Amino acid sequence: MNIIVCVKQIPDPETPAASFKVDEAAKKVIPAQGIAPVVNPYDPQATEAALRLKDAAGGGKVTVISLGPDSARDAIKHALAMGADEGVLLNDPAFDDIDNFQTANALAAAIKKIGECDLVLMGRASADWDMGVVPLGVGQALGVPVVSVAKAIEKTANGVKVERVLDDGFQTVEAPLPAIVTVSNEFGEPRYPQLRQIMMAAKKTVQVWSAADLGLGADATGAANRVMPLEALYVPKVESNVEIIEGDSPEEKARNLAQKLRAAKLI
Amino acid sequence: MPGILVVAEAAEGAVTPASFELIGAARKLSGEGAGPVAAFIAGSEAQAKELIAVGADSAYTSDAATQADILLPAVQAAVAQSGADIVLIAQSSLGRDLGPMLAFANNTGVAMDSTELKIEAGRLRATRSAYGGNARAEHTWKSPLQVVTVKAKSFDAPEADASRSGAVTAIAEKGESKITVLGTEKAVSTGIRIEDAAVVVSGGRGLGDESAFKALEELAGTLKVAAVGASRAACDLGWYPPSQQVGLTGKTVSPNLYIAIAISGASQHMAGMAGSKNIVSINKDADSNMVRVSKFAIIDDYKKVLPALIEEIKKLG
Ligand SMILES: Cc1cc2nc3c(=O)[nH]c(=O)nc-3n(C[C@H](O)[C@H](O)[C@H](O)COP(=O)(O)OP(=O)(O)OC[C@H]3O[C@@H](n4cnc5c(N)ncnc54)[C@H](O)[C@@H]3O)c2cc1C
Numbered sequence A: 001m002n003i004i005v006c007v008k009q010i011p012d013p014e015t016p017a018a019s020f021k022v023d024e025a026a027k028k029v030i031p032a033q034g035i036a037p038v039v040n041p042y043d044p045q046a047t048e049a050a051l052r053l054k055d056a057a058g059g060g061k062v063t064v065i066s067l068g069p070d071s072a073r074d075a076i077k078h079a080l081a082m083g084a085d086e087g088v089l090l091n092d093p094a095f096d097d098i099d100n101f102q103t104a105n106a107l108a109a110a111i112k113k114i115g116e117c118d119l120v121l122m123g124r125a126s127a128d129w130d131m132g133v134v135p136l137g138v139g140q141a142l143g144v145p146v147v148s149v150a151k152a153i154e155k156t157a158n159g160v161k162v163e164r165v166l167d168d169g170f171q172t173v174e175a176p177l178p179a180i181v182t183v184s185n186e187f188g189e190p191r192y193p194q195l196r197q198i199m200m201a202a203k204k205t206v207q208v209w210s211a212a213d214l215g216l217g218a219d220a221t222g223a224a225n226r227v228m229p230l231e232a233l234y235v236p237k238v239e240s241n242v243e244i245i246e247g248d249s250p251e252e253k254a255r256n257l258a259q260k261l262r263a264a265k266l267i
Numbered sequence B: 001m002p003g004i005l006v007v008a009e010a011a012e013g014a015v016t017p018a019s020f021e022l023i024g025a026a027r028k029l030s031g032e033g034a035g036p037v038a039a040f041i042a043g044s045e046a047q048a049k050e051l052i053a054v055g056a057d058s059a060y061t062s063d064a065a066t067q068a069d070i071l072l073p074a075v076q077a078a079v080a081q082s083g084a085d086i087v088l089i090a091q092s093s094l095g096r097d098l099g100p101m102l103a104f105a106n107n108t109g110v111a112m113d114s115t116e117l118k119i120e121a122g123r124l125r126a127t128r129s130a131y132g133g134n135a136r137a138e139h140t141w142k143s144p145l146q147v148v149t150v151k152a153k154s155f156d157a158p159e160a161d162a163s164r165s166g167a168v169t170a171i172a173e174k175g176e177s178k179i180t181v182l183g184t185e186k187a188v189s190t191g192i193r194i195e196d197a198a199v200v201v202s203g204g205r206g207l208g209d210e211s212a213f214k215a216l217e218e219l220a221g222t223l224k225v226a227a228v229g230a231s232r233a234a235c236d237l238g239w240y241p242p243s244q245q246v247g248l249t250g251k252t253v254s255p256n257l258y259i260a261i262a263i264s265g266a267s268q269h270m271a272g273m274a275g276s277k278n279i280v281s282i283n284k285d286a287d288s289n290m291v292r293v294s295k296f297a298i299i300d301d302y303k304k305v306l307p308a309l310i311e312e313i314k315k316l317g
């Protein structure tokens, strides 16, 4: 089974609010001191799903694609260390500050160029923009079905059977291949690469493709061609007016809290 | 003439509360000059009339299955027939797929999970949370069509007025899906829906184990009007079902009282409950984000606080 996994490098989503800063004029996040960028947390889960499906199928290839700056190579290396076979970095100044519509089209072009592919696995959303739209765009561009927010994926005779997480429960669906499936946190923990695997991954090939390699002209890339301009980016203000409930013991604090809540008519 | 199309949804025969909130958002934009409000629902004429009663000027119905790829051509037809240049969709399981699909089909983008909408010089400007809630982003569109999904509880549903009237048109277009639904399983929800509860009692990783949720359920039971929620960390540990998860990737709640027990207040959790009117936290760490945003906080071990709190509330009656 040949599977393509799309992985994105993002600022660490667990960056504490206190360290999170924005350059409002540039409409960009200022990288937090000492906090390295990470792989979007859902993407190793997509990689894990790919590796398990490949194993279950008894063969095939897992190719990892990332569109991003030079440092995005690390996101690919992480997937290779987990066990993916090859990587492709989509890297071009023309990709700087593009929007997710443009990203989807570039990823779709890369998937077409790779060719043989039964299944594309992606994360349910990137934890930077928190949108969850690129997979639907890739599906549209490739004309293949997209099954979103997967908790479990299984190969069947007809394609893939996917257990999805819904707002109010779960749904099981089956899609023919080729298909795109997005993986959610409910899928479970991905494997963590060991040192030996990290060293082995260094030997695996990572090709680098430019916009021109993908046949994307100047009208398809570049921040100027965003379909949705970003007008402002800022950090919302939060005020703190907390009243710490006093008491000599935890029990007394609890009693004082109950009384305060009653006085404020909150209970 | 431009206008707004609201994509409403029904669940178990009833128009969802989020759909009425979308009408509230649409009326606000209409008041700012965005044109009339049309509503679309894959549902009955009676449901279409409910949407008109709360503020739609006209409505479209479809008998297509509520699956994004099947609904897309129907929604496209409603956009064309209504002439809408703004489409509002709920950030629901359906909307998460339909929003991007509709946008990409029209060569444009979508602002997902938007919390504020306004008209500026005749065009839409959407504000949404990004970076897990640490930032706010404002977007506009270059394309004629402007598509947004709207976060639950961001707008108030208008009062229904049964005397309002408008045309209801049935739409025949529907798509075909390559995806076969084999089964759907509803999360077992006991008691009040977390989205509707006046009080939400939520637990986090700091509870230490699954059994602590029993005490949270007891507290909720004592308060009568409460539902129990959880942080994603607690859900990922298998302590509580994902349907009760509060946050960016879980439910959005805005109760009168939110009691956060052993939850640190990561921005992604806050994204689901920052709209709560009053926040109370029980946490060992006075510097935690949840304590900072609280009205009242107890800095102590929840294990000692919680039983006494339940007892005292029982006493107060
Ligand atoms: C893309 C993405 C999406 C996410 N979506 C969500 C989401 O929808 N919802 C969500 O909740 N999270 C979400 N998260 C995770 C989020 O970043 C945090 O990791 C998570 O909210 C932390 O959960 P917590 O507060 O329960 O645990 P922790 O951060 O570990 O906090 C535990 C708290 O318990 C306190 N504590 C410990 N012991 C005790 C005790 N005995 N008594 C009292 N207090 C105690 C500690 O002081 C601490 O404040 C998301 C993350 C990402 C990257």
Ligand SMILES: Nc1ncnc2c1ncn2[C@@H]1O[C@H](COP(=O)(O)O)[C@@H](O)[C@H]1O
Pocket: A005, A006, A007, A008, A009, A040, A042, A043, A046, A065, A066, A067, A068, A100, A103, A107, A121, A122, A123, A124, A125, A126, A127, A129, A130, A131, A132, A133, A134, A135
């Ligand atoms: N720049 C990118 N490079 C590779 N994959 C991406 C990129 N952006 C988004 N994706 C994929 O699309 C998923 C959803 O992203 P998004 O739509 O940006 O929230 C991610 O989890 C990735 O699998």
